Amino acid sequence: MAGSLEGPLAKWTRAQAHLNRLSDEIFGVFPLNKTWPVRTEPDRSGLEYRFYVGELPRVEPDWAFSAGEIMFNLRAALDYLAYELHLRRFRGRLPRGVEGTTQFPIYDRLDDFRRNFHRIKELSRRDQRALEHLQPYVARRDQWHNARFWLSRLNALHNVDKHRKLHLVTASLVSTPFPKMDPALGFESNPTWGPAGPESQVDHWTFLKAPSKIEPHPGVQIQVILEHRAEWVELRRLLSGCLTSVYRVIERFADRFE
Numbered sequence: 001m002a003g004s005l006e007g008p009l010a011k012w013t014r015a016q017a018h019l020n021r022l023s024d025e026i027f028g029v030f031p032l033n034k035t036w037p038v039r040t041e042p043d044r045s046g047l048e049y050r051f052y053v054g055e056l057p058r059v060e061p062d063w064a065f066s067a068g069e070i071m072f073n074l075r076a077a078l079d080y081l082a083y084e085l086h087l088r089r090f091r092g093r094l095p096r097g098v099e100g101t102t103q104f105p106i107y108d109r110l111d112d113f114r115r116n117f118h119r120i121k122e123l124s125r126r127d128q129r130a131l132e133h134l135q136p137y138v139a140r141r142d143q144w145h146n147a148r149f150w151l152s153r154l155n156a157l158h159n160v161d162k163h164r165k166l167h168l169v170t171a172s173l174v175s176t177p178f179p180k181m182d183p184a185l186g187f188e189s190n191p192t193w194g195p196a197g198p199e200s201q202v203d204h205w206t207f208l209k210a211p212s213k214i215e216p217h218p219g220v221q222i223q224v225i226l227e228h229r230a231e232w233v234e235l236r237r238l239l240s241g242c243l244t245s246v247y248r249v250i251e252r253f254a255d256r257f258e
Contacts, residue, residue, distance in 0.1 A: 002088055002092030002093075003085065003088030003089075004091070004094075005254060005257050008250050009077070011074070011077035012073070012250060013076065014073045015070045015074045015246075016078045016243060019240065021066075024061065025060065025063070025066075029059075029060070030057065030222055036222055037053075038219055042214070046098075046154030047206060048207075049217075050204050050205075050206070051220075053202050059169060063224065067161075070243075071154060071158040072161070074154055074242050074243060078104035079102070079243070081104055081218055081253060082102045083099075083102045085253065085256060089123055103116075103173065105119060106152065108137055109137055115136055115148050116136075127256070134148060134151065134252075138155050141253050145246050146241075150228040151245055153241070153242065157228055168226065169224060169225070170195045171224060171225070172223055173196050173202050174219045176191045179218070185208065189203060190205075196222060200235065
């Protein structure tokens with residue numbers, strides 16, 4: 001039988017192994033659930049308190065390269081899958097005009113999918129429908145809803161890394177708990193989300209009425225994030241979501257090669 005999942009799964013397995021190594025490296029520098037102490041600077045009025053994290057480890061520059069390589073292998077796994085579906089369709093003898101145009105479609109807009117339909121037009125109608133059902137522009141909240149979300153993220157992020165620039169990978173505040181306060185004090189916590197470095201402000205407490213006593217800030221948790229279009233995403237969560245979704249897609253077509 002022509003066509004096989006060996007290539008797509010090999011690429012996916014490579015991405016999985018690389019993510020496991022990256023996770024170990026990140027946790028070695030920023031341990032999961034570690035609380036980082038903060039320095040407190042109270043305002044003289046007693047109505048404001050600012051909190052600053054102390055020294056933070058350096059985010060390794062190689063982590064951005066690793067993220068890009070993981071995304072590359074996951075995107076390649078999908079393109080390999082599209083190629084193998086065509087190979088199966090033509091029983092191992094791809095027409096000259098087909099071999100160089102195959103690609104796994106991932107489109108956020110129906111118009112873009114239709115414009116690039118030629119990349120899958122030689123597949124069976126069954127496979128075409130299955131691929132169309134996985135497109136991010138499909139708004140159904142079915143079992144593939146999450147997979148469509150992560151496929152869209154994977155495609156967008158991979159294109160940036162492949163064609164334009166390295167992604168910005170940095171440390172960020174992930175949580176900043178605070179003690180219980182008397183509601184009459186008018187307490188508000190205003191954490192500083194986004195990139196965090198040594199001596200960065202991480203929280204800002206304000207009161208309408210100065211408290212007689214303030215409990216020490218319990219500290220903050222730090223994670224490694226990736227920036228995309230002014231949005232910050234936890235790096236491991238992003239890559240894990242893409243990894244899981246790509247595997248589900250490969251499984252979706254496994255019966256074609258039995």
